[in-house]
Amino acid sequence: MNEIIIREARSADVAALVAIFAADELGGHGDTTAPEVFGEYLRAFERIATSRDQTLYVAEREGQVVGTFQTMIVTALVGRGSSSMIIEAVQTRGDMRGQGIGARMIEFAIAEAKGRGLRLVQLTSNASRSDAHRFYERLGFKQSHLGFKMALK
Numbered sequence: 032m033n034e035i036i037i038r039e040a041r042s043a044d045v046a047a048l049v050a051i052f053a054a055d056e057l058g059g060h061g062d063t064t065a066p067e068v069f070g071e072y073l074r075a076f077e078r079i080a081t082s083r084d085q086t087l088y089v090a091e092r093e094g095q096v097v098g099t100f101q102t103m104i105v106t107a108l109v110g111r112g113s114s115s116m117i118i119e120a121v122q123t124r125g126d127m128r129g130q131g132i133g134a135r136m137i138e139f140a141i142a143e144a145k146g147r148g149l150r151l152v153q154l155t156s157n158a159s160r161s162d163a164h165r166f167y168e169r170l171g172f173k174q175s176h177l178g179f180k181m182a183l184k
Contacts, residue, residue: 047096113150
């Protein structure tokens with residue numbers, strides 16, 4: 032009954048995903064459930080859904096979207112031309128945290144990467160998310176790099 036199902040996101044999921052992102056107080060991404068910007072999310076969803084190297088997933092429990100993450104496959108010349116997976120935008124609905132949903136999503140992504148024969152799985156996490164950092168370390172991730180950003184808009 033409480034099984035967590037991981038599946039590719041559908042356009043009908045976008046409103047639930049936007050609500051999860053908008054409720055994130057630490058992210059600082061400016062996400063909002065304001066109806067006048069919903070079209071921006073739908074356009075982004077279509078770009079992701081039609082990309083062969085990106086996949087947007089949802090975690091579903093009892094028919095409700097309770098979490099999400101996105102994967103991107105990148106190939107670089109470094110590492111002898113190997114490919115790796117980037118996991119992005121990992122979020123569990125606020126009222127569902129601490130129930131194993133995040134771990135299930137990450138384990139799913141790792142299994143997908145292994146199944147594709149990828150070299151590694153990597154992710155970034157906002158520096159202020161100390162709970163998330165401990166979570167990723169418990170799952171076997173090692174902090175190995177220092178990240179930088181430059182806002183363009």
